[in-house]
Amino acid sequence: MEDILTTPISQTALAHFEARLQNDEKIEPKDWMPEAYRKTVLRQMMQHAHSEVIGMQPEGNWVLRAPSLRAKKILLAKIQDEGGHGLYLYSAAETLGMDRTEMIQLLHEQKAKYSSIFNYPALTWADIGAIGWLVDGAAIVNQVSLQRTSYGPYARAMVRICKEESFHQRQGYEIMATMMKGTPEQQAMAQDAMNRWWWPSLMMFGPHDADSPHTEQSMEWKIKRESNDRLRQKFIDKTIDQAYVIGLTIPDKDLKFNEETKSYSIGPINWDEFWSVVKGNGPCNKQRMTHHIKYHEEGRWVREALEAFAKKQIEMN
Amino acid sequence: MNVDTQLELWEVFIQKNNGLPFKHEGSVHASDKETALQHARDIYTRRGEGRTIWVVPAKYIASTTADDEAMFFDTTDDKAYRHPTFYVMPEGAKQI
Numbered sequence: 001m002e003d004i005l006t007t008p009i010s011q012t013a014l015a016h017f018e019a020r021l022q023n024d025e026k027i028e029p030k031d032w033m034p035e036a037y038r039k040t041v042l043r044q045m046m047q048h049a050h051s052e053v054i055g056m057q058p059e060g061n062w063v064l065r066a067p068s069l070r071a072k073k074i075l076l077a078k079i080q081d082e083g084g085h086g087l088y089l090y091s092a093a094e095t096l097g098m099d100r101t102e103m104i105q106l107l108h109e110q111k112a113k114y115s116s117i118f119n120y121p122a123l124t125w126a127d128i129g130a131i132g133w134l135v136d137g138a139a140i141v142n143q144v145s146l147q148r149t150s151y152g153p154y155a156r157a158m159v160r161i162c163k164e165e166s167f168h169q170r171q172g173y174e175i176m177a178t179m180m181k182g183t184p185e186q187q188a189m190a191q192d193a194m195n196r197w198w199w200p201s202l203m204m205f206g207p208h209d210a211d212s213p214h215t216e217q218s219m220e221w222k223i224k225r226e227s228n229d230r231l232r233q234k235f236i237d238k239t240i241d242q243a244y245v246i247g248l249t250i251p252d253k254d255l256k257f258n259e260e261t262k263s264y265s266i267g268p269i270n271w272d273e274f275w276s277v278v279k280g281n282g283p284c285n286k287q288r289m290t291h292h293i294k295y296h297e298e299g300r301w302v303r304e305a306l307e308a309f310a311k312k313q314i315e316m317n
Numbered sequence: 318m319n320v321d322t323q324l325e326l327w328e329v330f331i332q333k334n335n336g337l338p339f340k341h342e343g344s345v346h347a348s349d350k351e352t353a354l355q356h357a358r359d360i361y362t363r364r365g366e367g368r369t370i371w372v373v374p375a376k377y378i379a380s381t382t383a384d385d386e387a388m389f390f391d392t393t394d395d396k397a398y399r400h401p402t403f404y405v406m407p408e409g410a411k412q413i
């Protein structure tokens with residue numbers, strides 16, 4: 001009791017916070033946390049939420065051109081899930097005290113990021129396969145790891161999201177497998193999508209550990225549970241065999257299998273391309289943002305009408 | 318009206334099956350309870366995860382925090398007599 005009375009509150013609170021992390025306890029919205037922890041988790045969740053929502057665009061491009069009613073229904077359900085993921089994450093992020101309006105504003109002002117992968121276009125139907133299989137596949141590896149993140153609402157959102165993601169990856173892989181059993185043109189189309197999406201998918205895990213200055217603190221706070229390179233390697237080892245099963249080639253001439261570690265080593269990643277897309281020079285950066293701003297503005301009257309309706313109901317009661 | 322609105326915040330509780338307790342699942346933004354229920358259904362029950370939903374305006378929820386834990390709950394720590402294992406039963410007594 002004595003030291004609670006004599007030490008400054010923040011000291012005790014900090015020790016308490018660190019002890020809870022040590023015991024693998026979750027931090028909840030109203031618990032005391034260091035300001036830098038709050039900011040880091042908030043930034044990461046906001047970025048994650050924006051990624052889910054912006055990620056609907058490349059796929060939305062194919063809803064009206066899906067090759068069958070079955071394919072169309074599946075794609076619609078998948079895209080609707082992504083919208084849902086965005087909303088789970090926005091609501092989890094809001095528990096840290098930032099309003100959703102502000103998050104969207106930050107996105108529009110390009111002060112908040114989203115995953116760079118969505119700045120690549122979905123050119124053919126095979127791209128829908130490659131996105132589900134590779135992009136969702138990479139996201140799953142990351143999200144499975146984040147189920148153990150230290151911030152409670154984030155961890156819970158990840159559990160829910162992971163349950164839904166496995167269908168996303170399977171539907172994508174099914175598209176690729178179907179095309180690889182098709183005509184030579186369809187096979188070539190699948191391989192072309194593979195060639196364009198493979199490297200950007202690997203970049204989704206972020207820079208190498210040595211070039212990722214914030215990783216250490218994030219791991220200490222258990223926001224991040226595994227490093228970029230470790231997660232990337234997990235994805236590589238899982239996915240390459242899946243590619244071989246359906247007859248796809250990996251577009252990497254330096255690819256080697258290490259018998260001892262039972263693990264693949266890849267050629268160098270083109271980080272210049274990565275940073276250039278992050279900085280806004282990807283094929284679709286402008287288009288993605290213009291589209292989001294346009295529909296956000298066009299939906300404003302709906303939000304205003306709902307609010308007016310709610311006010312009127314209060315007045316009437 | 319210049320300030321954009323995201324409407325009121327509602328916390329969502331879902332009962333998975335008849336007879337089970339309601340569990341907190343997340344939150345939605347909505348202007349009124351009907352739309353809050355519809356949004357909660359669309360966002361949290363796309364795969365039959367529930368059969369009943371509660372929505373509650375977040376502003377009406379009061380909560381304790383981890384920092385209150387000791388002050389709030391410690392008083393029950395020394396009341397072992399509230400548990401059945403506290404009592405010594407005579408040898409041979411059955412079904413008690």
Ligand SMILES: [Fe+2]
Pocket residue numbers: 052081082085161165
């Ligand atoms: Fe998602």
Ligand SMILES: [Fe+2]
Pocket residue numbers: 082136165168
């Ligand atoms: Fe997904």
